[in-house]
Amino acid sequence: MKLGTLAESAGIALAAGGQATVTGFAIDNRKVAPGTVFGAFRGTQFNGEDFIPAAVAAGAVAVVASPQAQVAGAVHIADAEPRRVFARLAAQFFTPMPETVVAVTGTNGKTSIAEMTRQIWRMGGERAASIGTLGVTTADESISTGLTTPDVVTFLANMSGLAREGVTHVAFEASSHGLSQFRSEGPRVLAAAFTNLSRDHLDYHKDMDDYFAAKMRLFDEVVDPAGSAVVWLDDPWSARAVDHVRARRLKLLGVGAGADESGIRLLARTPGQLGQELQIAWAGETRTIKLPLIGAYQAANALVAAGLVLATGGSAAQVFDALARLQPVRGRLERAAITRAGAPVYVDYAHTPDALEAAISALRPHTAGRLIVVFGAGGDRDPGKRGPMGAAVAGGADLGIVTDDNPRGEDPAAIRAAVLAGGAGKLRDGGERRAAICLGVTEAGSRDVVLLAGKGHEQGQIVGSGEATRVLPFDDVTVARECAA
Template identity: 40%
Template sequence: MPDSVKLSRLFPGLFAAAQPGLPDVPVKALCHDSRKVEPGSVFFALRGGQADGHSFISQAIGRGAVAVVMEEAQDLPAPVVGLVVPDSRAALAEAARVFFADPSTGMSVVAVTGTNGKTTTTWLLESILSVAGHHPAVIGTVNYRFGNQRLKAPHTTPEALEMLKIVREFRDKGADSLVLEVSSHALEQRRADGIHFGVGVFTNLTPEHLDYHGDMETYFAGKKRLFTELLPRDGGRAVIHVGDPYGRRLAREISGALTCGCGETADVRPLSMDLSLEGIRGRVHTPGGILELESALLGQFNLENLLCAVAAATALELPIPAIEEGIRRAPQVPGRLERVANTRGAVILIDYAHTGDALEKALDAVRRLRPRRIITVFGCGGDRDRAKRPVMGEVAARLSDLVVVTSDNPRSEEPREIIAAIIPGLRLAGVPELSVAELRHTDGRGYTIELDRRRAIDLAVSLLAPGDLLLVAGKGHEDYQIVGGERFHFDDCEEVKRALGEQEVS
């Protein structure tokens, strides 16, 4: 890749239509954060939820920007070039694609979108692709990775500039395929517009991010962009889970989709299946033949994730033996019903479930394993969708025996106020509030409140008896807790192991 790219190459149509005499300057970097501008950069003024990049144009120019891409024209000092566009984010995605030499072209690229199941599906696909002889890179919620390289993931789907830079780096190191989790925010904000997609997977749609989208129709429209705008550009194929009502609706609107689900009409569907504490085993019908499925994953919702992965691999025309072996070899997904070994004779699971639907699916999955009791620890994040709080409370109380309500990431909210919004759901399920002492001795059901997440986990672990199942829900793979404006190290898996160790010593 050259050290610089001429401005006219980044914006050929726009540059040609601009006023005559614009200097065709060499561009050394692209930036959307004025603090990171260096001499020779193009600065993109992006509108965000908390800040408007147009307010930082002067700062960017002061740091050496040679051109500014903006949605509202501003007078700029010579010789800085100003380009006015209808959508700065779309312009950034296209410019980044060109600047980083179109890094996804020629790769096998799978995008997975949906409220739940994205992370598990991408981990399964990574394993399948590896067994099939490919060298996959993955960009998703847990991290951005290729080979032995692991990058932190501040967002499920990074901004277009960061994403295309990462794809370029992974491609240069040998990646020949790419699996992406694509969030609704990313689709609406055009972060993925510079990627060439071969397969797009829709897992499901349930209430989440409504503080951002406003309603389910807007949320669905954001997801649908992948299938109506991005996939068709490169002749990509849609894979749609039709066990979900929004999936069925999408499948009716997208011609040629490969469908998956447990219904008899799905293109990829189970013929026989056994779900147990040991995992999921069975036979799956695909357009390419019968597949023998064997996975350590637990529960009905993970069967749906497995079917999505099988369908996506089928759309990529990967051989059935590679799909089978890839699923068998797939590693434990961090924070997705992740098991914690113990000597209590109990099952302990860490899960990312942070919506009512995800929590219900996780608890329903473990109830079917018939543990003696289910103990659930959960909370709700602050500064996020408030409507889900009583819903999660009702689900936890209805499907658990004992519930410990605690803090998640309270952010700027007062933890007591967050929990106060959860309590109506607990009461709706008819479950009484108990003191810690009552919780320890009850033979029935109940909930208690412990604001401190560490102490809540300690309490739940201390309640465990042989045959019990503990689900610590909400944070999953996250290794931090956000309280006020500060981020502290906090890992549910580490905390459970610590509690087990301390209680065994004492």
């Protein structure tokens, strides 16, 4: 495909070089081959402009970069927001795309909602996939990408590849990083969802308003102008999200206790031993749903997923019937083991104060004895949330055991100390993660429940930084089963 043709389709003016043949796109100069369009972006750790000479030497025919970048030997496509321009160009190259695409943003629940949406579609007979923290998941397999929102080249290549394999429906997670860096551009997004907002990623965003603004790019710019917005209405930030929806004149489908007759209104929720019963109102009718998942926020996730499918033409009867057959999402309140004493052990990805509170609240109605929580905070990430994480567990659990998460380049003991300081003397230092998990498992009696929080589906523990970074094999589910045995 000619560079000029791509540029014209993307609405980008070229001064020269339009006859160059484009064979691919890359943001890593090591992946450049003859005919590649190279994206040279300034990041927090690396400046892609430093690799422009290497990319040109490897055969790049064009470089998308800031106007100040020095480009010789290739077409310089200059823009003050080069990531956006690069994404627009790449979207014209990677075709076809799945017909029905939806996205979900928010601090918590993105992974579960994307995967539940895929499951509902699949049960309705659609060829469906999800893209996010768990990787690319189809009915046949799951492939890890390593990021909630992969880089735009990987994202678009995955989307196009799925379409070529016959996948027609895709739900993807739209993280704040991905939205602010234009990693999710290209597909026609027919519906988008907002779940909730709480403190996270403030090592990247300057404050909560900046964090929220990044999330709202999904409604402000990414979703199709004729598309729909599904909003969980029972969150303190929901009203502001609705303002963005209305400003764009998107169709609003509200979900939760605060929903009106145009949305999915949650009337009642009754916890059970292995799940919960939901009473909802939709389209003037009251329905009872037996959801085979525990926890209030799992109910919220399931209903938002239902909203996304309904917003894109799903049958109400099929959608609500499918909720009763949803399978647990990996690492999201996943029951990992039963201890010798008979206590269930759950694994969850909760790694923020709000997510810990939600997980604790989810398990409390199912706990006859003590709720034991084993958790920790990651290194080289927002240190301001460590104390509040400790406070959340100290205030909600009967026993909180602080351990290591992904310490990265920091001293694990120092991270634990910061978390312990927030617990006002009510938490115990459990040391390294395997020992702490075994401590929580062996402490549990027959009426107790154990929650292993923080790592969820992750299969490794990140230690060190820079060139010294190592990923040590570690799976909370496997360790829990070994300790229980």
